[in-house]
Amino acid sequence: MKLYFIINPAAKNGLSLRVWNKVEKQLKHQHIYYQAYFTKCPGDGIKQVKKILQNTKDRILIIAVGGDGTIHEILNGVYPMKNGIVGYIPAGSGNDFVRGYRLPRNPKKATEHILHLLGAYKKIPIARNVDCGRFQVKASNRGCFFNNLGVGFDATVAKKVNESKVKRIYNKLGLGKLIYLLFLLKVLFIYKPTRIKMNIDGQIKVFERVWLVTVSNQPYFGGGLKIAPDAVVDDGFLDVTVVYNITRWKILLLFITVLWGGHRTIKGVYFTKGKKIFIETDKTIPIHADGEYKGDESVSVQVKEKAVSLLNGIETRHL
Numbered sequence: 144m145k146l147y148f149i150i151n152p153a154a155k156n157g158l159s160l161r162v163w164n165k166v167e168k169q170l171k172h173q174h175i176y177y178q179a180y181f182t183k184c185p186g187d188g189i190k191q192v193k194k195i196l197q198n199t200k201d202r203i204l205i206i207a208v209g210g211d212g213t214i215h216e217i218l219n220g221v222y223p224m225k226n227g228i229v230g231y232i233p234a235g236s237g238n239d240f241v242r243g244y245r246l247p248r249n250p251k252k253a254t255e256h257i258l259h260l261l262g263a264y265k266k267i268p269i270a271r272n273v274d275c276g277r278f279q280v281k282a283s284n285r286g287c288f289f290n291n292l293g294v295g296f297d298a299t300v301a302k303k304v305n306e307s308k309v310k311r312i313y314n315k316l317g318l319g320k321l322i323y324l325l326f327l328l329k330v331l332f333i334y335k336p337t338r339i340k341m342n343i344d345g346q347i348k349v350f351e352r353v354w355l356v357t358v359s360n361q362p363y364f365g366g367g368l369k370i371a372p373d374a375v376v377d378d379g380f381l382d383v384t385v386v387y388n389i390t391r392w393k394i395l396l397l398f399i400t401v402l403w404g405g406h407r408t409i410k411g412v413y414f415t416k417g418k419k420i421f422i423e424t425d426k427t428i429p430i431h432a433d434g435e436y437k438g439d440e441s442v443s444v445q446v447k448e449k450a451v452s453l454l455n456g457i458e459t460r461h462l
């Protein structure tokens with residue numbers, strides 16, 4: 144069995160390297176043979192994983208070390224090839240992936256678990272197949288998301304945070320969440336809700352004054368907000384949440400209740416599940432996939448059932 148680690152040295156402003164140094168020590172201590180690759184720039188993780196998997200028919204275990212953006216790239220590299228199994232050692236700031244997929248959140252625990260499996264079984268450990276959402280913004284701009292895809296307010300916040308020059312400083316000070324909150328408040332006062340037309344498995348829905356549409360494979364976004372409380376990673380469906388026709392002040396309330404999924408009872412929040420979703424807007428609105436800006440055109444989304452193999456977590460809670 145071949146074991147690869149793909150490390151994003153830029154995740155959490157370089158703190159991922161500290162995590163990696165500890166992982167490496169443990170690997171050497173247990174005499175485990177591995178190869179490590181450090182991503183060089185955004186998008187490099189996808190290319191590297193494709194390269195590894197395309198050259199062999201063997202099943203390969205690829206462990207991502209980084210944040211939500213890193214695991215997004217590694218999984219996009221694996222899809223649609225069937226010979227890659229993905230493991231994850233969290234070393235980022237958002238942690239929505241580990242929350243939603245019920246994986247160990249603590250990097251040390253995640254490492255110990257993976258090493259235990261490798262050491263104990265000397266073969267590729269048990270993995271589970273999970274769904275993903277395949278999106279297409281334009282012919283040239285497509286990919287997969289594993290957390291969620293968003294259109295509107297949250298995508299605008301994500302875009303502004305990613306573009307911000309002060310993000311790095313805040314992250315260095317351990318205040319990554321604060322910058323998200325600051326931009327959220329800023330965008331809240333300037334964002335203009337718009338009309339959105341959707342086709343969900345053939346059913347046409349039109350919503351007025353839409354703040355956001357989120358298509359989710361797991362419940363969490365924005366660093367722990369439970370936007371799609373009923374989303375399950377392997378149920379063959381994507382969960383659609385639409386926030387529409389509510390006032391600016393009620394949006395603030397909504398963001399508080401989203402912390403525990405309490406927005407279910409708020410009028411102006413629509414939930415459904417679907418397999419094929421088309422989202423059309425009256426004007427250009429930002430779109431994100433797993434927190435990464437992907438454009439601002441209409442977008443089509445389709446669930447890809449049991450699309451990738453993910454190494455089991457240690458938690459025994461049921462999904």
Ligand SMILES: Nc1ncnc2c1ncn2[C@@H]1O[C@H](COP(=O)(O)OP(=O)(O)OP(=O)(O)O)[C@@H](O)[C@H]1O
Nearest residue numbers: 153154155182183184185210211212213235236237
């Ligand atoms: N060598 C590199 N230099 C700069 N950016 C990189 C490099 N390698 C990968 N990246 C990019 O870094 C971005 C951020 O990574 P990631 O999301 O894993 O960390 P984070 O933002 O600290 O964590 P989180 O998303 O969990 O808050 C990703 O979009 C990835 O494409």
